[in-house]
Structure formats: C-alpha cells, structure tokens
Amino acid sequence: MDWSVITDNLPFLMKGLSLSFQLAALTTVLSLSLACFIAIGRISHRRWIRYPSAIFVNLLRSNPLILIVFWFFFLVPLLTGKHVGEFWSVLIAFVVFFSAYFAEIVRSGIQSVGSNQIKAALSTGLSYPQTMRLIVLPQAMRNVMPALVTECVIVFQGTTIAYVIGLREFLHSTILVTERTVRPVELYLFAALVYFVVCFAGSTLARRLEKKAIRV
C-alpha cells in the first residue's frame, strides 16, 4: 500500500470529481423541470397528450442508462449533423433518461395532493396552468421530497456511466491515474470512499426528510 499516489494526483482527481458534480447538478435541474411537464402530461384528460407521455416514460424506464448513453452518442451527431462532444451528448442522454424517473416521482406527488385542491383552485378563477404552478406542484414537490433526494443520489451514482464514452468524470480520472501508476487497490478504494461519503450523506438526508414527513 502506498497512499502517496492519491495525494500526488489529487488535483487531477478533484477536477474529475467537480465534473461529476456539475454533470449531476445540471442533469437534476434540467430533468426535474422536464419531468414536471411530462408528469402533468401523464395525468392529462387528452389522450393525444397522455399516451405519448406514457410511452416516453415506459420506453426509457425499460432500458438501461448505459444503452441510452450509447444511443445518444450515436444519434446526436446523426441528427444535428455535427460532433457535439462527450459532455453534451452525455448530458442530453442523462436528462432524457432521468426525466422519465423524475416524472414518475412528480406524478405520484401530484396525485397525493388530491382533486379537491384542484377544484378549489379552479373555482377561485385560476387557470389550469396557474393551478398547477401555484397550488399543485409546490405541495407535490414537498410531499415527494425524500424520493427526489434519493433520485439525486442515483443521478450522482449514474454519472460514473459517462466513463464509457470517455468523459473525464471522477471514475474515469481514477482509471486514468490507475493506468499510469499501476496502483489499483489504493485508487479504487479511495474512489469508493469518496462516492460512499457523498451518497451516504444524500441517503441520510432522504431518511431524515422521510421521518419528518411521517411525524407531521
């Protein structure tokens, strides 16, 4: 064991970790916003909105993330006609993939709000979009906060998959250093520790929120 390999390469590894955090944060924000629209589409009364939303969600939820990443890495240059780089191609794939999961969480939140709230809001003269934005979604988000936090942890764990198309996030940086220094034991265990600390903090927060929600 020679742990100096970690201190020597710390700046390089931290650059990877910061890219992982950026990817996870951007994915969460963008896919959660997209998910609100899909979730509202899922419960729409109009079939031509409801069916495509349901197909979108089920299509993505029945495929592995790594395959979606490959699909977009191949499809994005084909559709746009130019090379957009690993980061954008991965970001698009992640946003599309995780918006399906976030949409199901938001939908269960919306359904937990109850139709009386919607009726009351509509009867005060709010329009349907206003009702959703001002009355339903804020309550829905609060109700599903623990599940949203858990999903954020899953997004962060998912960023490791960006390694397969060569994005230099934390796992890929670790692998690159390993290939150069041939110290797999120290480096992989260090990476595991870092991921564990971040994800454990996230899942502990989710558990706290859940306990608090039950008490109220």
Next chain:
Amino acid sequence: MNYDFDWSILWEEPHRSRIIEGLQTTLQLSLLAWVLALGLGILIGSIRMSNSRFLRIFGSAYVELFRNIPLLLQLFIWFFVFPLLLPRDWMLSWNRMDNVPFLTALIGLSLFTSARVAEQIRSGISSIPKGQLDAAYSTGLSNVQTYRYIVIPYAFRVMIPAISSEFLTIFKNSALTLTIGVAEITNTSRAIEAWSFRGIEAYSVASLTYMATTASVVIFMSWLEHALRIPGLIGKR
C-alpha cells in the same frame, strides 16, 4: 437526417450468432444474480430485524455500503482490486478459471442487489400489523409457526411487486458488465455498431430485448399478484 436502414445485417454472420450468445448471457447472468440476491437479501433482511444489536449493526453497515457505492465502481473493485487482496495461491487459481468476467459480474450484481432486496424484505416484514403477531402468539403458535403461517405468507405477497422490480433492475444493470468484458446483449450491440457503423439497427436489438423482457415480466407479475392476492388487501381490481 439521412440514414440508409439495412436490417438484414443483423441476420448475417458473425452478427447473428453473437446476438444469440448475447441474449443467453444477459438472461443467464441476470437470472442467476437475481436468485443469489434474493437468498442473500432475505438473510441480511432478517439479520436487520433480529434482536442482537451486533447483527443489526452488521446488517445496516452491509446495506449502506453496497447501496452507496456506484455499481460500476463495485464491478471494477471486484474485477481489479479483489483478486490482488487474495492470498497468492488463491489469486492464481481465480485467474486460471474460465470466464472470470462472468463470475465477477455475478458476484458484483448479486451483492449490490442483495442490499436493495434486504431493504424490501425489512419494509415488507415491518408492514405486518403488530396485532397479527399478537393474535398468532395468543392462539398458541410458536415463534417458528408464526413466521411460517402468518408472517411469511403475508410479507411475501406484499413484496411481490418489489421483488419483480428488483429482477428488472438487475436485468438492466447487467448491461454495465460490458465494462469488464462480459459479452451480454448491450456489448453485442456495441460491437456490431463498431464493426458496421449501423448504430440504429445494432442498438435496436438491445433495446428491444430489454423492452420485451420488461413487458413480459410486468404482465406476468401483475397476473401473479392478482392470483395470490389476500382478499381485502390488494384485491382492488
């Protein structure tokens, strides 16, 4: 977008036999890992419900450890780190075995999933109303009998959706094992794409596999859930 479709490429050798091999590997790996994960998960789940403080802490540590490290990294640790930590003789005989990637994938997938199953088991068992247990004991059933006749039949039914969704999770997660060289179906698709540049056709094979399997498992499990329902509990359909 201009793209000439050529689906016939999928029937041509060597792609056709590769696809068949990939399908077999994906199914084998995920079924085996699922069975192992269920066994281990039930064990760890029961440990977490036990009266011994030491066992409970061990159970929680196990679950947290495997849940909070990304699966991809866990696979790399089993593949690259674990053999190095073994005694020298064991390491040599491990490396001499056939199909080390498949075995590594099996270990990695089942341990990762067993932690998730353990959580499902625990929430399934704690969903049983305490009155049921009191009633069982007061009719004179022993501890073992209570578990055999009251707890397990009840908890099992409550957990059917969770157990089937764990199968689907493990089935999709098996795609990650391509990174350590398992020739499963996503790996096959990628190889065909790299060989022929026919990405849409190649990735469709893998996507259709996952979607068809998901659909059949969902349909079968909702039938099973309906057939085994406890009257008045899940019988809303």
